[in-house]
Amino acid sequence: MFNRCMSLFSRLRPHVNSRTPRVTAGGGGRLSAGSGSSHRQQRAGSASSSSSPPKGPDTSLFVPVSVRTDLSADGSVGAELAQPLQKDKLLKLFNRFYTRKEMQKLAADQGLDARLFHQAFVSFRKFALEVSTLPADLHIILSDICCGAGHIDDIYPYFMRHAKQIFPMLECMDDLRKISDLRVPANWYPESRAIQRKVIFHAGPTNSGKTYHAIQRYLAAKSGVYCGPLKLLAHEIFEKTNDAGVPCDLVTGEERAIMDTEGRAASHVACTIEMCSVTTPYEVAVIDEIQMIRDPARGWAWTRALLGLCAEEIHVCGEPAAIDFIRELMYTTGEEVEVNTYQRLTPFSVLDQALESLDKLRPGDCIVCFSKNDIYSISRQIEISGQECAVIYGSLPPGTKLSQAKKFNDPDDPCKILVATDAIGMGLNLSIKRIIFNSLVKPNVNEKGEKRMETISTSQALQIAGRAGRFSSKFSEGEVTTMYRDDVPILKEILSQPVDPIETAGLHPTAEQIEMFAYHLPDATLSNLVDIFVSLSQVDGLYFVCNIDDFKFLADMIQHIPLNLRSRYVFCTAPINKKQTFVCTSFLKFARQFSRDEPLTFDWVCRHVSWPLAQPKDIKNLIHLEAVHDVLDLYLWLSYRFMDMFPDTKLVREIQQELDDIIQQGVRSITRLIRATNQSITNPLQTQNSKPGQTSDNSNKTADRNSPTHPRAKRGPSGDNTLASRLVREGLLTPGLLQQLQREWSKQELINQYALDTEHHDSNNKGKKK
Numbered sequence: 001m002f003n004r005c006m007s008l009f010s011r012l013r014p015h016v017n018s019r020t021p022r023v024t025a026g027g028g029g030r031l032s033a034g035s036g037s038s039h040r041q042q043r044a045g046s047a048s049s050s051s052s053p054p055k056g057p058d059t060s061l062f063v064p065v066s067v068r069t070d071l072s073a074d075g076s077v078g079a080e081l082a083q084p085l086q087k088d089k090l091l092k093l094f095n096r097f098y099t100r101k102e103m104q105k106l107a108a109d110q111g112l113d114a115r116l117f118h119q120a121f122v123s124f125r126k127f128a129l130e131v132s133t134l135p136a137d138l139h140i141i142l143s144d145i146c147c148g149a150g151h152i153d154d155i156y157p158y159f160m161r162h163a164k165q166i167f168p169m170l171e172c173m174d175d176l177r178k179i180s181d182l183r184v185p186a187n188w189y190p191e192s193r194a195i196q197r198k199v200i201f202h203a204g205p206t207n208s209g210k211t212y213h214a215i216q217r218y219l220a221a222k223s224g225v226y227c228g229p230l231k232l233l234a235h236e237i238f239e240k241t242n243d244a245g246v247p248c249d250l251v252t253g254e255e256r257a258i259m260d261t262e263g264r265a266a267s268h269v270a271c272t273i274e275m276c277s278v279t280t281p282y283e284v285a286v287i288d289e290i291q292m293i294r295d296p297a298r299g300w301a302w303t304r305a306l307l308g309l310c311a312e313e314i315h316v317c318g319e320p321a322a323i324d325f326i327r328e329l330m331y332t333t334g335e336e337v338e339v340n341t342y343q344r345l346t347p348f349s350v351l352d353q354a355l356e357s358l359d360k361l362r363p364g365d366c367i368v369c370f371s372k373n374d375i376y377s378i379s380r381q382i383e384i385s386g387q388e389c390a391v392i393y394g395s396l397p398p399g400t401k402l403s404q405a406k407k408f409n410d411p412d413d414p415c416k417i418l419v420a421t422d423a424i425g426m427g428l429n430l431s432i433k434r435i436i437f438n439s440l441v442k443p444n445v446n447e448k449g450e451k452r453m454e455t456i457s458t459s460q461a462l463q464i465a466g467r468a469g470r471f472s473s474k475f476s477e478g479e480v481t482t483m484y485r486d487d488v489p490i491l492k493e494i495l496s497q498p499v500d501p502i503e504t505a506g507l508h509p510t511a512e513q514i515e516m517f518a519y520h521l522p523d524a525t526l527s528n529l530v531d532i533f534v535s536l537s538q539v540d541g542l543y544f545v546c547n548i549d550d551f552k553f554l555a556d557m558i559q560h561i562p563l564n565l566r567s568r569y570v571f572c573t574a575p576i577n578k579k580q581t582f583v584c585t586s587f588l589k590f591a592r593q594f595s596r597d598e599p600l601t602f603d604w605v606c607r608h609v610s611w612p613l614a615q616p617k618d619i620k621n622l623i624h625l626e627a628v629h630d631v632l633d634l635y636l637w638l639s640y641r642f643m644d645m646f647p648d649t650k651l652v653r654e655i656q657q658e659l660d661d662i663i664q665q666g667v668r669s670i671t672r673l674i675r676a677t678n679q680s681i682t683n684p685l686q687t688q689n690s691k692p693g694q695t696s697d698n699s700n701k702t703a704d705r706n707s708p709t710h711p712r713a714k715r716g717p718s719g720d721n722t723l724a725s726r727l728v729r730e731g732l733l734t735p736g737l738l739q740q741l742q743r744e745w746s747k748q749e750l751i752n753q754y755a756l757d758t759e760h761h762d763s764n765n766k767g768k769k770k
Helices: 002-015 077-081 087-098 101-109 114-130 136-146 152-166 173-179 210-220 231-243 290-294 299-308 320-331 372-384 398-409 458-465 487-496 511-520 526-536 549-557 565-572 581-595 602-609 619-639 649-668 670-681 684-689 723-729 735-769
Strands: 198-203 224-228 248-251 268-272 282-287 311-318 337-341 348-350 365-368 389-392 417-420 434-437 441-445 451-455 478-482 505-507 543-545
Touching: 087 114, 087 136, 087 152, 101 114, 101 152, 114 152, 136 152, 173 511, 173 526, 198 210, 198 320, 210 224, 210 231, 210 282, 210 311, 224 231, 231 248, 231 268, 231 398, 282 299, 290 299, 290 311, 290 320, 290 505, 299 320, 299 505, 320 337, 348 487, 372 389, 372 417, 372 670, 389 398, 398 417, 398 649, 434 458, 458 487, 478 487, 511 526, 511 565, 526 549, 526 565, 549 565, 549 581, 565 581, 581 602, 581 619, 602 619, 602 649, 619 649, 619 670, 649 670
Parallel strands: 198 311, 198 337, 224 268, 224 282, 248 268, 282 311, 348 478, 365 417, 365 434, 389 417, 434 478, 505 543
Antiparallel strands: 441 451
16 A cells, blocks of 8 residues: 555656745746737738737636536545645635735736636635545645645645636637637638639719629629628529529528529529628629628628639629728738729709608608607608508518518509618619608617617718619609708718728638637537637737627527537527517527427427418517518528428428518508507507597607707707606617607696596585585
8 A cells, every 4th residue: 555655646746846936026937928918909901910929818708617526536645645634724825825926926827817816716725625535646735835844835736737627728728829810811711712813893882883783794704603781682683693594593591592493503693691602613703782891790791702702703892982991901812903983873962951741741752760660650640641651671571671662663553652761771672762861860789799879870871862863763863851950961961971991801700610619618608619719819900800799699598408519509690680589489499499309390380480370450460470480581591501400491481471471461551550559558548538530640740859859859958867868869769759658648647637626626616515
């Protein structure tokens, strides 16, 4: 037994120094030098790797791994070789070690900042005090220190060994930094770098014909790919290409349309930008709306297409503000950029007068709102005035949007007014004479995922205003104005400003990069892996890492469901609206069913969405139908990634088309639904005291700029701090709804006052009788 103990001791002892090098305030005797502070990289014209030190990680993202205290491979060897340890002495010993500044400095050089040092120490102390049998080497060292034969600093190697057990990323930080190094994304696409591509930039404002010229070259090529930002645009090019006699396939996240009856791929393909192939060779590629390369959420898709498409000619279409940046980006690949500029084909002018009243609407008018509630309110008021209007907003199915656009464009249809969100800025051909901005403030999400109410940018204003007087429509000139008088000079100022130049392009971690991270950090959650990746990632001045809040939201939602990493990653990239409760619930059920290895059949989906569905009776029903449509979209999206588990694509697409028709019927009678919704939430007392047929909507036909609920109304010294003002600024309440609430409250106050007066009068009469 003695020989076995001595052999073990001699084997363990050399692995740790009995004396840790003393560290003075001057910093001598440090271990490997690390980077504790973040390094802010300056923008450079070249994307070559910088030799600057890597930035320090955000250690708040490091989640400690639990260490078992009930196992010891050495048994009781330590206790046999040395005296038993008293816990009160150990506690004092550890607390002395914790206060040693020199130990904290040494730990910082190994990647343990103050936060991690504290967490590691608490875990180490708990382990040493609670474990039934300490490891032999640690037991002997602690015994030596307690007897005066050792120094307090001798604990450091064992402390670091424990710290690296609970924070495994400390052992592989260099590898993690290499994996998350995003400074040369052009090198991710060797097939594209192997050929010399020609880049042609078609630059011009809305309605200038820039995309038309790129598409003509695309049609004339032997093979080509069109990459657009919307399903509607991909569908439009798909249909135009086939109508021109050029076989073309369609590829979107939720749909595949192969023209060849035997399933062979066509020479041309129209796709959404996220779905383009960076390995298939083409003669011509068209990338539409290139200015979206700076989009905080989707910019990575344009970066990937621009750097990765394997085509002889890359035709890029977009705003002139992107020209200089695209040139600079192409310097990193050694490719020159040829620029073709275009002017607007039909002019538009900003009017000096605001609309101010819905009574002044004319055929061909389009009122643009940035809130669905404003759309409901305004379309209801237009219907009350005896006019008919079409409605388009982002969450409507594509078929419904096209149906409403066709209704508005049809010269024989009585519908001559359009109420829409900024969804009309792309993807729809509309015959609009005058654009009327109901507001110039909209909710925006920045790169950090923060939502704020901000005045629309020049780029956004031009994109929307450019829909007026579109070429080939019946209106040769367009007009632009606002609903409210005070907004006219603001709109003129916005449109007169130059568009902010594009300076950065988005990037996003790939599944392969996250898998490599997971190899080094097997116990980390997917959300935590992505957080650490972004924290460690290095980008040069031309790029930024896109916002990943939606990805993390979905990752946290299904973290408790047992899925392999690749499947979990795919699920978390699904394009769903996290504001829709029913969609999120369906996403969770899809993932749970998938994890059980049980196919999601057509019957299962029908039971889940309660198919068949009836016509909507009010706005709440309509919103639910839109959510069901999104759930079916989610099924189709997943069916192209997991075909065996989502097998009934054809049947689900058929009921989705039926649902689209139901939603179209509902939107056609949207004012009836709004009226039914208003009746269902009307105050009972108000209903009893109002005359038959009386409505409060007529009082809002003329825009009241003096109303305190209007976003640009004059406020008192403390007006900005009121609850109403905050709700309006944060987009949680629209000015129109607030005005309606105030009118209802005023009426309720009159009713209550009348009741009090009546009660007081009755009591007086009783007193007189007595």
